Amino acid sequence: MIEIHELMMTLPDMTPEQGERLGQDVAERLLDTLPPNYAGGNIESLDVRLSITSGLDHNQIVSDIAAQIHYQLMNR
Numbered sequence: 001m002i003e004i005h006e007l008m009m010t011l012p013d014m015t016p017e018q019g020e021r022l023g024q025d026v027a028e029r030l031l032d033t034l035p036p037n038y039a040g041g042n043i044e045s046l047d048v049r050l051s052i053t054s055g056l057d058h059n060q061i062v063s064d065i066a067a068q069i070h071y072q073l074m075n076r
Contacts, residue, residue, distance in 0.1 A: 002027045002034075011052065011061075022062065029066035034073065046072050 007023040014022070048068040052061060 002031050018058075022058070022065075025058070025062045026065045026069070029062055030069060033066065033070050038073070043073070048072070 004023045004027050007019065007026070009019070011019075046069060048065060050064050050068060052064070056064075
């Protein structure tokens with residue numbers, strides 16, 4: 001199980017509900033992409049910086065965030 005307790009970001013025109021959904025979708029994507037034997041434990045924080053262009057769709061934003069988190073977790 002992967003849980004994201006807090007996801008802070010600045011995206012114009014995103015409602016709190018859309019932000020909540022984004023966090024859930026990123027967690028689900030990570031669950032699908034991390035190795036089955038991954039046991040990273042509790043990670044206090046990660047700093048993920050992305051430049052997101054206007055008009056990028058939800059799935060692409062989820063993919064970009066999940067890819068950055070995945071990279072950091074696998075390269076600790």
